[in-house]
Amino acid sequence: MTSDAAPLAAPEPDILRYAAFATDPGGGNPAGVVLDASGLSADRMLAIAAEVGYSETAFLIPDTSGDAGGAYTVRYFSPLAEVPFCGHATVASAVALADRNGPGRYVFATQAGEVPIEVDKGADGVLHATLTSVEPHVEEVGEADVAEALALLGWSADDLDAALPPRIGYAGARHLVLAAATRDRLARLEYDFDGLAAYMTARDLTTIQLVWRESEHLFHVRDPFPVGGVVEDPATGAAAAAFGAYLRERGAVTVPATLTLHQGEDLGRPGVLTVELREGDTRIRVSGTAVPIP
Structure with a gap:
């Protein structure tokens, strides 16, 4: 039947x-x-x-x-x-x-x-x-690619911190690291959404990791995420891991080191990410809390 x-x-x-x-x-x-x-x-x-x-x-x-x-x-x-x-x-x-x-x-x-x-x-x-991240790596990025990214963000070369040059960091996903010379530059984020999404898609980038260094181990960060349909990601663990790999590769911190990244402040959603770099282990550890949303 x-x-x-x-x-x-x-x-x-x-x-x-x-x-x-x-x-x-x-x-x-x-x-x-x-x-x-x-x-x-x-x-x-x-x-x-x-x-x-x-x-x-x-x-x-x-x-x-x-x-x-x-x-x-x-x-x-x-x-x-x-x-x-x-x-x-x-x-x-x-x-x-x-x-x-x-x-x-x-x-x-x-x-x-x-x-x-x-x-x-x-x-x-x-x-x-x-x-604990997968094995990270850092790549050079060409001047033309940097110039195009800056134009799409509405930044100029003078807005960058020369001590932290542009690179692509990877610790599970690819992120273009751009360091702002001032906190004010980081605070002002208006960009070509569709243009940056196309730029990132063509280069397999997940976010743009925008950073400003307040002190040796303290950073403020923002992450445009147009490829995900989001103007800005409020707290980005994968980018934090990639940034940790970038700092190690650049010799910008002395390892072992524990870094504090503040993100989301400019969105009204403040968050704190802790990034740990250990001696003898190139993988990056990223820590944080999480709470249920009612």
């Missing part, structure tokens, strides 16, 4: 919302988190990310083989496209897991490679997550 009944629709996933690199839901960078995305197609993930509307949503698929507790395959989607790695959504996801399972160690298998994350509870009772 046959049945004309329509097949049952797949259940809607539970979508969590966390603010990463902040202790206030109104700060940091919001991320969507789906802790069990088993059975979701890439098209459905992209549609969910677009519905959520944050710069990224992370989709976790638990590894059910053997004794692989704490292991997940993770995919990251902006409202417009999939990205290979996202730091703030990784921190948000790890804290979301720890909220349910307690502090511990997780391993995320991403398109960029394997990313371990440690979650612990600080003396303040707040959960802190530390991700």
Whole structure:
């Protein structure tokens, strides 16, 4: 006997919302988190990310083989496209897991490679997550490419800090690092959205990492993200890791070093990212808190 009944629709996933690199839901960078995305197609993930509307949503698929507790395959989607790695959504996801399972160690298998994350509870009772990047590298960038990027941003060569020359940093995704000579220059961000998106797409860039150095270990940063359909990312863990690799490669800090990056202040969503460079290990560690968004 046959049945004309329509097949049952797949259940809607539970979508969590966390603010990463902040202790206030109104700060940091919001991320969507789906802790069990088993059975979701890439098209459905992209549609969910677009519905959520944050710069990224992370989709976790638990590894059910053997004794692989704490292991997940993770995919990251902006409202417009999939990205290979996202730091703030990784921190948000790890804290979301720890909220349910307690502090511990997780391993995320991403398109960029394997990313371990440690979650612990600080003396303040707040959960802190530390991700260890994939192996980073830094690339030269041509003068013509720099000039085009500056024109699209509305910057001039005189707006740059000569001590921190432009480079492309990678620690899971590619970011063009441009250092502003003054805090005022960093604070004024108006750019050609479509033009910069096309420029970045042609060069496989995820964000532009705009930085201003306040002191040896303290930086202020901003990240235009037009390729993700977002004018600016409020707190960007992947770019922070790439920037740490850049500073190490340039010899701009003495290793070991712990750096503090303030981001989101100019958006009214302040967040703090901690970047650790260790001796004998070229991988970069990025730490921060995350809290649920009601």
